[in-house]
Amino acid sequence: MELHGIGVRFGGLVALDDVSLDVPIGKVLGIIGPNGAGKTTLFNVICGLVQPTSGRLTHDGRVLRPQPHSLTRHGISRTLQGVGLFKGLTVVENVMAGATCQARPGFFSALFALPASERDEGRLNGLALDLLDELGVGDYANAYPHTLPYAVGKRVALARALAAQPRLLLLDEPAGGLGEEDIGELAALIAGLPKRQEGCTVLLVEHHMDLVMRVCDRVAVLDFGRLIATGTPAQIRENPAVADAYLGAAA
Numbered sequence: 381m382e383l384h385g386i387g388v389r390f391g392g393l394v395a396l397d398d399v400s401l402d403v404p405i406g407k408v409l410g411i412i413g414p415n416g417a418g419k420t421t422l423f424n425v426i427c428g429l430v431q432p433t434s435g436r437l438t439h440d441g442r443v444l445r446p447q448p449h450s451l452t453r454h455g456i457s458r459t460l461q462g463v464g465l466f467k468g469l470t471v472v473e474n475v476m477a478g479a480t481c482q483a484r485p486g487f488f489s490a491l492f493a494l495p496a497s498e499r500d501e502g503r504l505n506g507l508a509l510d511l512l513d514e515l516g517v518g519d520y521a522n523a524y525p526h527t528l529p530y531a532v533g534k535r536v537a538l539a540r541a542l543a544a545q546p547r548l549l550l551l552d553e554p555a556g557g558l559g560e561e562d563i564g565e566l567a568a569l570i571a572g573l574p575k576r577q578e579g580c581t582v583l584l585v586e587h588h589m590d591l592v593m594r595v596c597d598r599v600a601v602l603d604f605g606r607l608i609a610t611g612t613p614a615q616i617r618e619n620p621a622v623a624d625a626y627l628g629a630a631a
């Protein structure tokens with residue numbers, strides 16, 4: 381995916397200003413920047429939740445117009461800044477909801493609960509349970525979201541995003557609210573995603589710099605809606621403009 385001159389205005393506020401960026405396939409790309417820099421707005425543009433006021437998205441040269449309701453069909457999944465699970469569904473049902481784009485029987489088969497539909501539901505249930513086990517939260521399969529420890533909820537949300545077998549996975553502050561031990565495990569998980577699912581590209585918005593520097597192949601830095609730097613984690617660490625954006629010019 382390529383972003384060409386993306387601009388977003390909310391009334392008089394410029395949330396994104398002429399952002400152009402190549403998203404490398406099968407890599408982890410970090411998007412960092414101070415609060416209000418435009419990171420989530422960038423995710424919202426990629427998901428079609430916010431229409432850019434200028435610029436366009438392309439894939440292989442073709443213009444992309446993402447629609448929030450058909451994202452998973454186009455290979456895009458996302459987690460949210462908080463947890464964002466469906467409250468009325470159990471953990472395993474939440475993860476199955478992420479996999480519905482892979483459901484095989486049609487509408488009428490599901491409506492009349494025909495055998496093909498039940499078989500497929502069993503298949504999705506198995507897929508969801510496997511994912512929960514892989515992420516170490518299989519024991520919570522039948523629990524409801526409000527009973528989960530925060531870190532477990534975050535993992536379930538990640539399992540739901542992975543259930544759609546995305547080619548592009550957007551992670552919005554996956555380490556937010558987690559302790560050091562959980563962050564260590566999360567780092568290993570994120571770094572392994574492009575291999576786990578071949579060619580899967582990960583976009584990571586995160587304030588936890590240790591995590592970003594550990595898992596990202598490349599990092600893009602936003603400040604007041606402008607892209608001020610892109611590079612490897614080592615290049616970003618040494619970039620004076622990035623230090624200014626985070627710490628202020630004096631520092």
Ligand SMILES: Nc1ncnc2c1ncn2[C@@H]1O[C@H](COP(=O)(O)OP(=O)(O)OP(=O)(O)O)[C@@H](O)[C@H]1O
Nearest residue numbers: 390393394395413414415416417418419420421422
């Ligand atoms: N729907 C909206 N309407 C008006 N202003 C908005 C809207 N969404 C975001 N903004 C503003 O756009 C700017 C960028 O917000 P955004 O949430 O993208 O920043 P961010 O980098 O994700 O911040 P944070 O790190 O705090 O999550 C902020 O000034 C924010 O207040």
